[in-house]
Amino acid sequence: MTKSQTSSPTPHKYLQEDDVSEDCKKLLSTLPKERGWVGSYVYNYQGFWALPRLIQGVIACQRQYQAQDNDIILVTAPKSGTTWLKALLFSLVNRKKYPVFEKNHPLLVKNPHDLVPLLEQDLYVDGQVPDFSLFTSPTLIATHVPFASLPKSVQNSRTKLVYLCRNPRDTFISMWQFTNNLRLDSHRDTNSIEEMFDHFCKGVGLYGPFWDHVLGYWKESIENSDKVLFLMYEEIKKQPKIQLKRLAEFLDCPFSIEEEDCRVVDEILRMCSFGNLRNLEVNVNGNMSAGMANKNFFRRGEVGDWKNYFTVEMNDRLNHIIEQKFHGSGLKFVYI
Template sequence: MPEAGCIVVPKYLEENNEVSQECKELIPTLPKEKGWVASHLHQYQGFWHTTRQLQGVLSCQSHFQAHDTDILVVSTPKSGTTWLKAWTFSLLHRHKYHPSTQNHPLLTHNPHFLVPFLELDLYIDKPSPPDLSSLPSPRLFSTHLPYVSLPKSVTQTSCKVVYLCRDPKDAFISLWHFTNRLRPQTAGANSLHEAFQKFCRGVSLYGPFWVHVLDYWRKSLEQPEKIMFMRFEEMKLKPEFVLRELATFVGCPFSREEEEGGVVEEILKLCSFDNLSNLEVNRDGKLSSGEAHRAFFRRGEIGDWKNHLTVDMIQELNAITEEKLAHHGLRF
């Protein structure tokens, strides 16, 4: 127990936690910027990480061994990750847990608990790497890692990668709100202007956003049987169609009996923003690292950027997106 009056720092804000010798030696060699929540971000393999996350990245790169039957949910931060985890978990486990059952794990567990992050859950703050070899197949994991930083076994096996991204304007606004929720009250909030300038320079968690998205977009065109490229907007606008596509991609398409029995609709109802956000576990619970579950549920809408960004900001972000992505055939 902490001493009376002692301030308990959430793990996600810790910078002096025990890190490996490899990480200690690497950090001074990396570019460094002021963080959005934690004090610093370090640029590793072209992308930005907190000190604690960097330790997790290095550990999972060294130790995670993918299986051919694995499914890996990958996303840019604040692109609908929680929602996609709920979808994927429900799909893969629907024969054990029918989506309408009263004992479904999603009713009592946050999606981040059921589909753990490699670098943020499984390979972080551990005295030794976890033994995942005996987990039942298909194993389901998640990550925010850019393609270049994936453990080699992910790219060298036949495991499936489900990648989710979002309009960068909405992704930025959601990230700004999310990180301000996590900042200590004594630090105050990041101003919209300050956060916007960092995001545009690529200095954000797992950023640059556009490089992250573009790398997976290109790989999905080269290997469509391995990487499914998804957009948050399509999940919102045509959920039944996208859920069926996802089910087919991960190897568990809906049967005619399931279609006629309304299983698609039941999964969408179970995993809906309104349902998940109002569950007790997501209103009051916390991740082991200290983030409140409710921080992962804000609005889940398309176009919230219109309520925050100035005309100049919109034009700047659109111009960057056009330059970085549209020339490669990717538009939002």
């Protein structure tokens, strides 16, 4: 059998665009759409752009998810350091159940995305009803959904939200590289940096516009600091111990003097470091249930990688947009 006669590979769940309900298909037919980062199209639902299956998941969790006061939800725009913060959060809140010095720690044998599932992608996307009684308390989950589109139970409860923001230049480059890798894995043509940068600048990013996503949580963190903690990726890279302690204080599980003396903080940071996670067997050769290789979630994890890709014109265009969108917000980005 020739190569052209072989069957095409099974696409990632991200790319299974027809695998949605009839009601969702009817809804999609009414929504604005643009060329997709991963699949053929992204659709605009409630002011943000997403893939068909994820819109179905968002609708399901909006209708069904009942947040509890002790739930913890990690929120990011895609490719903002989600994998890293999932690891940090899991090890932090579960450090009594899973001591970080033990050799059988879950993070050593499972990818962080398997330990901290995404609400709209892993828990509700295919019509299943998750059993949260099986989750370790406090329930630790994640989402990419903008604040205004969170389930009302999240907004109306004392559920704590931890938001991680990364500078838009590195976020864009990471998103472009990641989505192209998914396309390559499914034997699809990649998207050019020029076309996707134009999309990003127009606000057509995954769960974007990026600035709307960030500002929604930034403003909420100022108005309701007991509920929303706003973290910067670059600040965690620069001052990891300070930021991890800040996170622990926010989640009402501060480190004791004994833990600090025993270097628990340092061990969490070491175990969850990009280099350590990337080189674990599960992340070198393992796969997620959605069909994605775990190694796709560990590219470089650096600050300033955008400089290897941006032209002067790209930089100037995004500078203008950032100045306009974030004017008066008090939010400043670090680029290095």
